[in-house]
Amino acid sequence: MREALAAGVVLELFGTGDALTRHGDLALLAPSASEIDDEALAALTETVQPQGIVAVCEQVDVTLSAALAKGPRLVAVVAEIRDPGNAGTVLRTADAAGADAVIFAGDAVDPYNGKCVRASAGSLFHVDVVRTGLDIVDELRNFGLQTLATSGYGSDDLDSLLDEGALTAPTAWIFGSEAHGLPQDLLDSADRRVRVPIYGGAESLNLAAAAAVCLYASARAHR
Amino acid sequence: MREALAAGVVLELFGTGDALTRHGDLALLAPSASEIDDEALAALTETVQPQGIVAVCEQVDVTLSAALAKGPRLVAVVAEIRDPGNAGTVLRTADAAGADAVIFAGDAVDPYNGKCVRASAGSLFHVDVVRTGLDIVDELRNFGLQTLATSGYGSDDLDSLLDEGALTAPTAWIFGSEAHGLPQDLLDSADRRVRVPIYGGAESLNLAAAAAVCLYASARAHR
Numbered sequence: 080m081r082e083a084l085a086a087g088v089v090l091e092l093f094g095t096g097d098a099l100t101r102h103g104d105l106a107l108l109a110p111s112a113s114e115i116d117d118e119a120l121a122a123l124t125e126t127v128q129p130q131g132i133v134a135v136c137e138q139v140d141v142t143l144s145a146a147l148a149k150g151p152r153l154v155a156v157v158a159e160i161r162d163p164g165n166a167g168t169v170l171r172t173a174d175a176a177g178a179d180a181v182i183f184a185g186d187a188v189d190p191y192n193g194k195c196v197r198a199s200a201g202s203l204f205h206v207d208v209v210r211t212g213l214d215i216v217d218e219l220r221n222f223g224l225q226t227l228a229t230s231g232y233g234s235d236d237l238d239s240l241l242d243e244g245a246l247t248a249p250t251a252w253i254f255g256s257e258a259h260g261l262p263q264d265l266l267d268s269a270d271r272r273v274r275v276p277i278y279g280g281a282e283s284l285n286l287a288a289a290a291a292v293c294l295y296a297s298a299r300a301h302r
Numbered sequence: 303m304r305e306a307l308a309a310g311v312v313l314e315l316f317g318t319g320d321a322l323t324r325h326g327d328l329a330l331l332a333p334s335a336s337e338i339d340d341e342a343l344a345a346l347t348e349t350v351q352p353q354g355i356v357a358v359c360e361q362v363d364v365t366l367s368a369a370l371a372k373g374p375r376l377v378a379v380v381a382e383i384r385d386p387g388n389a390g391t392v393l394r395t396a397d398a399a400g401a402d403a404v405i406f407a408g409d410a411v412d413p414y415n416g417k418c419v420r421a422s423a424g425s426l427f428h429v430d431v432v433r434t435g436l437d438i439v440d441e442l443r444n445f446g447l448q449t450l451a452t453s454g455y456g457s458d459d460l461d462s463l464l465d466e467g468a469l470t471a472p473t474a475w476i477f478g479s480e481a482h483g484l485p486q487d488l489l490d491s492a493d494r495r496v497r498v499p500i501y502g503g504a505e506s507l508n509l510a511a512a513a514a515v516c517l518y519a520s521a522r523a524h525r
Contacts, residue, residue: 173502177501200508280397285421289514
C-alpha cells in the first residue's frame with residue numbers, strides 16, 4: 080500500500096472507519112479515500128482476513144521496448160510461470176538484487192494477481208514490469224543484454240560463468256516453472272543454458288532459491 | 303519415498319493395489335509392503351490428493367554432538383522457524399549447497415511435519431538433521447565453526463565477508479523466521495550478524511531466497 084502510494088499509482092482508497100483512522104497517514108496520501116463497511120470490504124478483497132484497507136491502483140506495466148530503452152543491466156524473465164507465489168517471489172528477489180525490469184513472458188501469471196502482488200511485497204512498484212510473449216530473446220540481445228536461460232540440465236554451470244567473468248555483462252536471466260522448466264524454443268534461442276551447481280544430494284533447488292542465487296551472482300559481478 | 307528407501311529408513315510401506323503395481327520397484331525395496339484401500343490411505347495421509355502409496359519411516363535425526371563430531375564444513379540452523387514450508391525449503395537448499403547438517407533449534411517446526419518433509423523434497427534423508435535448543439553457539443564454536451547469524455539489520459554485509467575471504471572457514475549459518483527474525487540472545491552470541499545486501503527498492507528478501515544466497519556464497523567459497 081505504502082509502496083503503491085509512493086509510486087503515485089493509487090487512484091482511490093477504501094477502508095473501514097477503524098482502518099482509515101488507524102492508517103490516517105495513508106488516507107491523506109491517496110487522491111481519494113472512502114469509508115466502506117466490512118461487507119463491502121470483503122467483496123473487494125480476496126484474503127480471508129483483510130487488513131481493513133484497500134487501494135485501487137493504475138496498472139503499472141510498460142512495454143518491452145520502453146523497459147529496454149532505459150538500458151537495464153539486470154533483467155529477470157519469468158516465462159510461463161503460472162504459480163503467483165513463485166512469480167511474486169522472483170519479482171521481490173529481482174528487485175532486491177537491483178534488477179531494473181521483470182518480464183512476465185508467455186503464459187505467465189498476471190502480475191496483478193492478488194497472490195503475486197502480495198508475494199512481491201511492494202516490488203511490483205519498484206521495477207519496470209513487462210507483460211509480453213515468449214519471443215523475447217532477439218529484442219533482449221538487440222539492447223545489449225546476454226540471455227541466460229536457467230535449466231537443471233544446462234551445459235554451463237553458474238560457477239564456470241563466475242570463474243570466466245561472464246556475469247559482468249548486462250544480463251537477462253530467464254526462469255521457467257519448477258514443474259515444466261522452460262519451453263524448448265526459449266532454451267535453444269538463449270545465449271547460454273545455465274544450471275545452478277548442486278553440491279549435495281538434492282535433485283534441484285526450488286525456483287525462489289535458484290533465482291536468488293543467479294540474480295545475486297549477477298548483482299555481485301555488477302558492483 | 304525413493305530417497306527414504308535409499309537411506310534405508312523405511313520400516314513399512316502401504317499402498318492401494320493400483321499404486322503398488324505401478325510402483326512395484328519401490329514395494330520390492332521396502333522391508334514390508336501391504337495393500338490398503340482408499341479409505342485407509344486417506345486416514346494415513348494429510349494431502350488432499352494422496353499419491354496412493356505411503357511409507358512409515360524411522361526418525362532420522364541425530365544429536366548435535368553426533369553431527370558436529372563428523373567435522374561439518376557447512377551447517378544451516380533454522381531457529382524458531384515455525385513455517386513448515388520455509389523450514390523444509392531451507393533444508394532442501396542447504397542440501398543443494400552441500401551442507402552437512404541442518405539444525406532445527408528452539409521452537410522450530412518439527413522436521414517430520416508433513417509439509418516440511420514435502421518441501422524438503424527428499425533432503426531430510428541426505429543431511430544430518432538435528433533437533434535441539436537455542437543454546438547452540440558455544441558448541442558450534444567448539445567444533446571449529448564460525449557462527450553467522452542473519453539479520454536485515456546485521457552490521458556486516460555478505461559482500462564484505464566475501465571480499466575479505468571470511469567464508470572459506472567452516473561456517474554455521476543461522477536463520478530466523480521472516481516475521482520475527484532471530485532471538486536477541488542468539489544474535490548477540492553469534493560471531494557476526496550478517497545482512498544480505500539489498501541493491502534495489504525491496505525492503506528484504508524472503509527466507510528461502512536469503513538462505514539460498516548465503517549458503518551458496520559459502521558453497522562457492524568452499525570449493
